[in-house]
Amino acid sequence: MAESRSPARALDRRQFLRLSGALGAATALAGTLAACGPASTNTGNADKGGGKGGGKGTIDAGLSYTLSTGFDPMTASGALPVAANLHVFEGLVDLDPVTRSPYAALAAAMPRQIDATTWQVTLRQGATFHDSSPVTADDVVFSFTRILDPANNSLISQFLPFLREVRAVDANTVEFRLSFAFALFGERISVVKIVPRAAVLADRQRFDALPVGSGPYRMVSATKDDRIVFAEHTAYNGPKPARAAGMNWLLLADASARVTALDSNRVRVIEDVPYINYAQVKKAHRADSVQSFGLLFLMFNLRRKPFDDVRVRQALHWGLDKDKMIATGLLGNATPASSFLQESHPDYRRAAGVYGYDPDRAKRLLAEAGVSGLDVTLVLTDTAWVKDVAPLIKESWDGIGVRTTLDIGQSGGQYKNKIDNGEYQVMAAPGDPSVFGNDVDLLMRWWYVGLWADKRHMWSQTPEGRQARTLLDAAAAESDTVKRKELWGQAIDLASVQVPLYPVFHRKLATAWNDKALTGFRPLPTTGLSFLDSAPA
Template sequence: MSRTTPARADRRSFLRLAGAVGAAAAFTGTLAACGGPASTRGAGSSTGGKSGSGTIEAGISYALSTGFDPMTSSGATPVAANWHIFEGLVDLDPVTLTARPALATRMPVKVNATTYHATLRDGATFHDGSAVTPDDVVFSFERILDVKNASLMAQFLPFLKSVKAVDTKTVEFKLKYPFALFPSRISVTKIVPKKIVQADQKGFDAKPVGSGPYRLVSATREDKIVFKKYAAYNGRYPAKADDMVWNLVADASARVSAMQSGRVQAIEDVPYIDMAGLAKKSEVESAQSFGNLFLMFNCSKAPYNDKRVRQALHYALDTEKIIKTAMGGGATAASGYLQTTHPDYHRATTVYGYDKAKAQKLLKDAGVRGIKVKLLLTDTSWVQDIAPLIKECWDAVGVTTTLDIGQSSAQYAKVDQNDFEVLVAPGDPSVFGNDVDLLMRWFYVGTWPETRFHWSGTAEAKKVVKLLDQAAQATDETARKKLWAQATDIVAEQAPLYPVLHRKLPTAWDSGALSGFKPVPTTGLSFLDVARA
């Protein structure tokens, strides 16, 4: 379904807009039927959120858009759920995004420039009680590397040559070339039980079995996900609550009401307009994130194959007004590919400050007059809030704009059928990792430039890939950062897909009911090391 929004809307009217929310991070994947068997659903429904019950209840803003298999899962909600269900040899701390040992006893040990060893912790078991073995580790990596499996994670492991078991506790990794980010990058691979996955991959996708502190009881797409403490977990971050219930509440006002009533102890994606009200009784904090709102152009269609047109539509946006009016100040205008708080932030040589005259000149120089654009937007609530202002800005420079707002899956179906001109959507690959190489490869290598914005055949696109490959093999950190800066400067200047702003992610929680909770700078909520107070 799509909807046309009026050209102008004041703050009060467009902040009332609400809608079902699709996949937050604009990720795609095969949607799995995620409901568990009847017996487990019954157990989940009896779990309450009363104080002292040992149950954490949360309000999640995004429905289940993919299954849980970590090889292919990309939806915001299942990825966050997997933080609790699975472990990698190494995992990222969900708050700091720094790498830390998980199933491994310590960070991988460098044997030589292209060889690493990792040792499993003693007594680690999967949720079915079976031991985690080096064979499971090898299987978990090899299934990602197998091109037949079309794993989303494969693009993050181009350096990996082979994985093999050395003994009953140790795994050896051979690299194609030295890759300084190896110890943290392998966090993209979650370790799965070989026997269970081989027996029924589809069943595993719907009802996953991991080695994490919580096991999945049931999951219903637009209702809830129910977790239970895995008592045999012996890692560093055991579950501190007996049960968790994630209520999937797409409607923003319903999430706020659930928080205000005490039905849940935490919610993500707090509407900016409700932050002050919630702060009277709850903790409310906005974490600056990489998560962005981007413009993506169909570079296979005129006039969007001309970078001047793409640049013009960026310069035409009064981003500061958008942030202030539609987001209550809850974002920062993009001055580079990365947010300013990222440790490797680089101010781009091309920064799209609001410049109406420059936008009009670029359109004139490109020979474009009377352009009409059908702008696709996902129906995430805050994106809908922004939509009328984008139209207002573009109409003001002579670009007649029609808004088509729809569910994420429907909009990306149009994109994948090459039936679009421009898309505005949120994106946040930082749920997989925080290094520049990963954040760049998600959008500019593989699927996105090849089959979505159709830019991969250009000289500039090839240059970006070359720079990323050179940076991946650079042993000197300064040299690596210079190469990354060059790559980000190219995508800023070309703008086939480029951020308009980076969000501050607002989270609310009851500090009197939760102990140890902290908001995360990515889409989702983490309850690792969190207890009911």
Template sequence: PSTAHHGPHPSPSGDDVTDLQPGRGLHRRDFLRYTGLLGAAATITAGLAACGGPSSTGSGGSGGTDTIEAALAYALSGGFDPMTASSAVAVAANLHVLESLVDLDPITRQPYNALAKEDPAKVDETTYRVTLRDGAKFHDGSEVTADDVVFSFERVMDPDNESLFSQFLPFLDGVKKVDAATVEFKLKYAFALFSERLGVVKIVPKKVVEAGQKKYDSLPIGSGPFKLTSASATDGLVFAKADGYNGPRPAKVSKMTWLLLAEPSTRVSALQSGRAQAIEAVPYLNAEEVSKRSAVESVQSFGLLFLMFNCKEKPFDDVRVRQALHYALDTDKLIKTAMLGNATAATSYLPAGHPDYVKASTVYGHDPAKAKKLLSDAGVKGLKVELVTTDTDFVKDCAPLIKQSWDAIGVATTLNVGQSGGQYSNRIDTGKYQVMAAPGDPSVFGNDCDLLMRWYYVGTWPETRSYNSDTEEGKKVVSLLDDAAREADAAARKELWRQAIDIAAEQAALYPIFHRKLVTGWKRDALPGFRPMPTTGLSFLNVDRG
């Protein structure tokens, strides 16, 4: 979802995804090897014991009316350095602690100037200048300078650093200092989404990071409205208001405490008892009961459950076989039974309601007869499939129903359900699999169609997971995305994206079954300005205590 990390780097055995030391970094190759993605999801299991935290002293919580207490659904896994951080907890924390030049609003997903004083100034088609906000300071009191901005971008772009975020900046040629408060960006080609894509790079203090990257990774210093004062796998995260912050989203409370409660019942109890004023990932089964005493909202997300095929293994190299297994799925039953209605069947790579949404030319409705005919046309009889899945709660609920749908068309299906890190390292990234069902959500990094499609259809995933990068269709998707990136006209760009989506849907090498809805619970009176996010995590920007 998933979180962004949603994917920690597990122990060598792949059995435990929660054993990362807080100060340890996560390289891009490790992230991609061991995670199904970002976002909600993905790899933290509900088996983590409930973490400690302040005890409840009544419905108002334990921190008073100038403190926000919240409960997240994931473990602390990996560090916070935004060059590599991708865990659910780190991404949510960095939203409050660090700033980009331009950030995406966590609720609306619309760009706004954060460290940038004003909109980036377009010098020419491939040159932009950005001026920093007057008086912007890091939490150690030092000024945010152009040197910090150049440093922050160059370390992400440096191939030796293997930053996950470099793949989202293919258009960027270089960054240089103009003066103490101004930087200039040179692009390889005109890129219409330049301003909002700046959000993938958080600005860090050069001197502090150079003095000790590991120390910074464990407790980052940013320029955001909150400073992180402590981070512990057992005691959670503690934030304090950053008094020197002068940006557009000031902290409205003096302190925040985040409990890390992977066990769903413990998280619900924290909300119901008043130990927390907000929790993410309200269990679908508990949503109605929780709504009797708290505000509960189910928000549509990009977060998906996808089917991925090993396209170098027969018969899955035949598009008809891949399509057949999609048409066989009773997705409505999946959503109703396993998700309790908290998902929307995929009619495109993007969920309906997304600003770039277009309905795909191929929509996989439940059609067992068509599925059987496709298999017959492909000359496939007596197909036996092992479905590899992660053990994320909702995926475990869906897996038996997927098996039921495939068994019903004569495909003998066995399930291989396991911890996400182990499944990726032992089966997926070794190519020892046929079909996988897993969650993912790259939208924590950005929300435009280009970024979302590049995650699954350019680079690592098609090259080393679905193994369709060398096909004519796989190459065409990359070509269309590259053409769209250079297209200045919005309508023409959307048309190129439509063509790419149509190919992705028809080929179904990796394609969503449904897009999830995320259920958040909160005390409306205690957090009058709070709104749930369409991605993993919680946002308390511009939120005060009632």
């Protein structure tokens, strides 16, 4: 019988805006998080997947992160599990990994709107999970309600403030009832990946270590610091069928090891090509450096003087020689921020606050704020490219009379020991929530509503922070595209002037591959790799 449920203690709109627990361990996808999912004890090889994929060959790839979280899509937030889940799971709607355009995945068609606050989705006929069980409406209801249950502390729940009830109409149809009209419903539900209820309830820990989805590839094994092995899901009947019999992802955190693996033909593709090696790698392989939303931000602790003064925050942005940081530290592989969004984003518009390098203006703003002889300890993560630009930040700030001490450490430790307890002045760190979605509402809420605004930079406690939240709320319910973009633009302008947390630059992501051994491959504008349209040559 089809099941009907309401999300346990379902979030209404205002509850959502106060939500911070779901992000308790998140560090803006600066790479991976500290908690580790248990390694699989399963054995197997992707080439032994059997079925119709037996003659297709295997895709060997070099990934830049180790396995530091589990795979359950309700909680997975590490860069590597998120990339793996692109291949293992499906949403009702998914976003093309390259274009970021929505398409019907487990849904037979895009969601159908019944009225302002009711939507229905019909499932793709014949869809099965990797354990051969059919995908049903009850699985869909379960997948949504477990995420929305506050007891599960899901990272994804913050993206669904509009959702009031999910119920199965019949075995193949699901109805969504909203607390308020939400114009982006069709693409936003892509954040929820559909899981088999029976498998999760039987052994959630095992599911987290070796997940079962309905995607084109099933996971055979996952070994921390070594590799992840996939095989083709031969019963898959959706829009993105596997074009390989399997995949072997080698986990090569060392940059030189990734380059060596590609040069020696041990792998066909690597992500995160070291900028210093990019020109040389491009001579021997196909390579591309793709503009992303991924950024380096400056975040200020508004609880600590003098950073509660907007003039001080602006001064430290004006005092950064961004062009030198990009040219020297990243060898040109970034673009200075001219907005919260990167210039290639479909909703980009130049922000009211754009900070070039103007040391005289920086000094003048500090003087206007009555600040002299400022000592700043800058907290940074130990991401390789962040460490490359860190001395250039110090050089810039020292040049405007701000004595700067660099505090570089492992990402999880920096957040736990300094940021989340408020024991910091300024932070510079990477982040890229665009792996979850590309719409402005999602990207802005990540940093300006919830954990970051309530607990980290504390902007939500200011009149401007509350105004930004009001603008985002209004945009979320606005059905007119032009009016919605205008509201987003106002929110971006406010953030660009107040700069509680704001981009310094948007990074380019360098990927290299052997195009003679791998066809159909396209590099991503987000962290990770996708092989949904790729095949061994």
